[in-house]
Amino acid sequence: MLGDYIEEVILHLKKLKNINWNSVKQLVDEIAFSNSKIFTYGVGRSGYVAQAFTMRLMHLGFNAYFVGEPNCPSIGDGDILVVISGSGRTYSVVNMVKKVRKEGVNVKIVSIGYEGEIGKMSDIHIDVNIGEFNREYFPMGTLFEELAFILLDGIIYLLKRKLNISEENMKRRHCNLL
Amino acid sequence: MLGDYIEEVILHLKKLKNINWNSVKQLVDEIAFSNSKIFTYGVGRSGYVAQAFTMRLMHLGFNAYFVGEPNCPSIGDGDILVVISGSGRTYSVVNMVKKVRKEGVNVKIVSIGYEGEIGKMSDIHIDVNIGEFNREYFPMGTLFEELAFILLDGIIYLLKRKLNISEENMKRRHCNLL
Amino acid sequence: MLGDYIEEVILHLKKLKNINWNSVKQLVDEIAFSNSKIFTYGVGRSGYVAQAFTMRLMHLGFNAYFVGEPNCPSIGDGDILVVISGSGRTYSVVNMVKKVRKEGVNVKIVSIGYEGEIGKMSDIHIDVNIGEFNREYFPMGTLFEELAFILLDGIIYLLKRKLNISEENMKRRHCNLL
């Protein structure tokens, strides 16, 4: 039965290849060619996906912060905020994006998930195009979170390649205390 | 290029179907047929995977705790500890497993990752069988973490099915505050 | 100079004794005489204070959750939400309290901090009465956070005493894995 589950994941991963390549490329370029800070946020399992992405950005040498970490600073002009929300309307993510917009700082907001309210307020929106799926296999946001995890690892791969960063280099930055 | 990346993930997901079904079934049975507490642990990205799993266990109605959470209690006789470590020898995971073994409580230890030192001390070990892979695509533990994320979601699916828990039920337990 | 700092803390601790005893007693009674779940929340350093409080509630045997933990469930009728905000108007705390109020569940909301917008929406409000203080010693919310930390430990003491729970009992619940 686990085999059926994996087949179902593969089915949806294949569809992920039809993702809007342009929006992915924009995000990669935003991150690669800036000296700005990169903030990430998400609630629940989307938050864990965001934290996993943040750690890899740090490994690549970026100043990345998951919102809520002890050392997360203020966001300001030129910074990037990447928010992950499968539904596109997670309450505290909506509120955070509204706050950034209201404060008038020049932040590039990137959203990943169903377009919803959050996507409409974002500068770059990456829709993972889930479409129809079998809810027995993937209750709640499960399928989205799996695809987002893999997509963001793919974006790390694109950044690593574009900036020609070796795995050795990444390892040297890896926290060696735990 | 993201398409190539996804193809590579699919390649390894297919191999995941050859996983030792028996050890997966043991873990599902341990969790399903016990009233014990389930503790999870992992460092770095494996830790985020563990937290995502913990949240789904809570949605299914289990008493699950990621070690280090404010409300994580003591572990005792009959409890389950699920540790995630790609290398099978993450320093603080090794130390935690040793501590449990030394204290002589009757804890079922389940490890997920390369067998290594941790697997040897575990009651149930689930090896995700990564084998050879292209390190350009998957630096550090990336491939393992992706497969572990999907495997654990698959285990949630098996538990949900075995215990006949509806998605509605899971949603009712979902934290509605953020 | 650290001596001067400590003297200044003592000065404000003495004022803390004039706290509205009635509201503190209400919170103690709410927690002591209910079988409900207790949720805590706060942002930044107030959040760490809330987590420290949550851990002690667990040691006393309560079902306590810091909002955002992997195992934090949904809040429902009869539950208690304790929010900590020095200013009384922390953005995401305001939003959380509004959400609870809008959803119409019968949650007892307890706020700790300056009254502000949050206090006005709460069922029980505990003002730590900071008044004037030397901002050189206590930048930002420092003084509030120190007083809140000690006040909440005092509330733990009152609960422990009221319910006649021994330190041994608390220790037995303490997470023994790290």
Added chain:
Amino acid sequence: MLGDYIEEVILHLKKLKNINWNSVKQLVDEIAFSNSKIFTYGVGRSGYVAQAFTMRLMHLGFNAYFVGEPNCPSIGDGDILVVISGSGRTYSVVNMVKKVRKEGVNVKIVSIGYEGEIGKMSDIHIDVNIGEFNREYFPMGTLFEELAFILLDGIIYLLKRKLNISEENMKRRHCNLL
């Protein structure tokens, strides 16, 4: 009764003034006059105290990391590790300090708590000198955690003063997203 509790805290705060001033001054100087990264760690409530300290170090402009945060990098020559352990022998703190010592990097280790095993391996040890206390008021590590919280805020005050950093400056760095 809360009044009695506060009186008891004040009693011990007064004793805190007899702390070894020299070791506190060493820590302040280490942090103030270096360009190094500052890592903090602690388990349970000591960990929340460490996170509250880390946030203030960031507000002062330092590169500070609580070990386990998504963006926590590797520790290296010239860096500082501040560990908090009331007992001086918290398992994972002992292991972390041993790991740093074994790897031979030139890290300045600062411990706060009872001397114990951890203090013996540290370069600077700050003992909060708790001595005798009433365990009814302060179960487990409660008193230590309160004193450590205030001591570390005092150290922030000393740093802020020494480096002449304004509160305005600190506020500008404060995370404005939650």
